[in-house]
Amino acid sequence: MKRRYFIGTATGVLAGGVTGASQSAMAVARSSSATRTDNVLSENGHVRYEADAGRFVYKFEYDIPETIAELTIEIGELEWGEASVRETRGVSRKDTTSFLWDGETTPRLIIETRPDGVTLPDGVPGTYAVGDAAFEPRLRPSLPFRYSGEEPRQRLTLSIVGAGFVGDGFVYAGPAETYTRSAAGTKMTIVVPESVEKSVPHEELLDTYAFAESAIVPRIPRDRMAVCVVPRSWGGPGGYAIRNDVVMHDTVARITDIESVATHEYVHTLFGVFGGRDMYWLKEAIAEYYGYLVALNVGAETFDAFLETVTTDRSRDAVLADAELVQRTMADYDKGAHVLAALDAEIQRVSDGAATLNDVFTTGEFDLSTFAGFEAAVGEASGSSSLSQWLERYVRSESLPEIPPDPQYFVLGDRTPDSLQPTPPATSDSIGPWQTDVENDASVEGNETALTIRVHQCSSGSVTQAINDERVAISFDYEIEAEGWWERPYVEVLEDGAPVWTGSVGRSDLYDEQVFEISAGGTTRGHVQKTVSGTGPLEVRLGIVPSEACSAGDHGTTWLRVLNFEIHSRSPDEPDDNASVDPEGSASVDTEDDVSTDTEDETSNGETNNDDMPGFGIGSAFGVLGGVSYLLKQRLSDNETSSK
Helix, strand or coil, X not given: XXXXXXXXXXXXXXXXXXXXXXXXXXXXXXXXXXXXXXXXXXXXXXXXXXXXXXXXXXXXXXXXXXXXXXXXXECCHHHHCCEEEEEEECEEECCCCEEEECCCCCCEEEEEECCCCCECHHHCECCEEECCEEEEECCCCECCEEECCCCCEEEEEEEEECCEEECCCEEEECCEEEEEEEECCEEEEEEEECCCCCCCCHHXXXXXXXXXXXXXXXXXXXXXXXXXXXXXXXXXXXXXXXXXEEEEEHHHCCCCCCCCHHHHHHHHHHHCCCCCCCCCCHHHHHHHHHHHHHHHHCCCCCHHHHHHHHCCCCCCCCCCCCHXXXXXXXXXXXXXXXXXXXXXXXXXXXXXXXXXXXXXXXXCCCCCCCHHHXXXXXXXXXXXXXXXXXXXXXXXXXXXXXXXXXXXXXXXXXXXXXXXXXXXXXXXXXXXXEEEEEECCEEEEECCCCEEEEEECCCEEEEEEEECCCEEEEEEEEEEEEXXXXXXXXXXXXXXXXXXXXXXXXXXXXXXXXXXXXXXXXXXXXXXXXXXXXXXXXXXXXEEECCCCCCCCCECEEEEEEEEEEEEECCCCCCCHHHHCCCCCCCCCCCCCCCCCCCCCCCCCCEEEEECCCCCCCCCEECCCCCCCCCCCCCCCCCCCCCC
């Protein structure tokens, strides 16, 4: 008797199978007693970190239902040298990466990994080991199998022994604070390792993700997601996504403007990646555009700021369907997000508001890795074939569409167009004796002795105070914080509107003295004291101006916070007190490390339990902004990871 087999994996059926007499007899005998309730392939995993040896140790055991005739356990990391085998039972080794079950014994594998700087594809750092703490993308065996009868369900679990957390895409060992929230059937967790010294706004992040979970229908159904906030000192890109999880530096773990690492990477967990050459651009374009939408709808900035950000001439002549060109440029981020914003509005227009771009990604009927599949999905969602010509023009040519300046097309969830354009706070052109001046996305607030100047990317802001004397002494404490790479803070003394002396940081040809310390993606503190003379009435100005590379994607927001500001006019014959600070008269600069902030709500170890997993997985994908030089763009292969 011949019996038909099917081939499956731990994520479901892949293809029709083949026949074979000897295995068929075994399969029939095994399946005769199988029932629906016990037809489950279970992977029971535990992982622990051995700090003294600097290694993670994974132990996997399997419960196999009688419907499965053949099972292979594949561990790709063995081929790359990122893992080694400590022990096996009930399996024989087929090749470098795979093990064949003997059909009788309960299989067991014990695998070691060493998180000592192993990289993700294309050289992006992906593992870290710092003392008793360690982090790495989690080991995930692949389980192709043959079965007869009813398709087995799968249950895959991995828990950590000791302090730490296991996510869908990563494992962290060590002390950490964890914060959880549930929304729209998804459990969300923020993991903050003990080594993170910066304050992480976990409630703000959870509020944002909870809103997005309810407002956006995911392409990839999931019931959990996690964010691991790591110290910037661990290196790697500023943010990236692995399967359902996000990893990002503590310096970008906030949502302060439209371009946010925290929203971009989160969106990757909703939509996943897209293979195929002509739709390669879609992976980053959808994360960029919906990242902007989420930030806009949670009130990070106004609709005007959103429109200015998403509307771009950068890469305007790029052809998005040209994958080789896209991989050499930022076209998928820049033009890709622009095109999707215009497409979203066009779908809503032709459907009279019945559909949005989100519907294109949730039909489940089309292969979005091909232009034809994407075109069909757009037609299905919009109910109109007229958009085929639109897509040909803006995806397969150099043309750039117009984005309608109407907030009604960019509302998510329960938001309204009016809520996207809040009334700006009343501003004043003075703060006590200070006259303020801001351009573009900048702000100034405070009082006579304590003030904050904030600028985003290529904006500028300053405060100026007039002194009716020919000599002035200034003294103040400062704190400078930069989300990514920074814009240039400065302090200067002017006479008749022209600088007499300028203190700053960065390019030494742009100022007289370095008086500040600054850290890309960090916070520095210090003290400035200076006496300056002129020939007439003087002015003192504090501010931030754009740096030379301000338009690069890894530039975020820069803050200059001034405390204990004192200003005194001095007679020309008074001694210069700079001498007590520095023999050459330079300003003193004191810096210190950022201090930690108390957190709360410590919880127990994390665990994943993926019951009845869908019939496909999601590769990881990185996003935009943070931690990488603006001259460097890391690109990873499709269905793996990508960063910036």
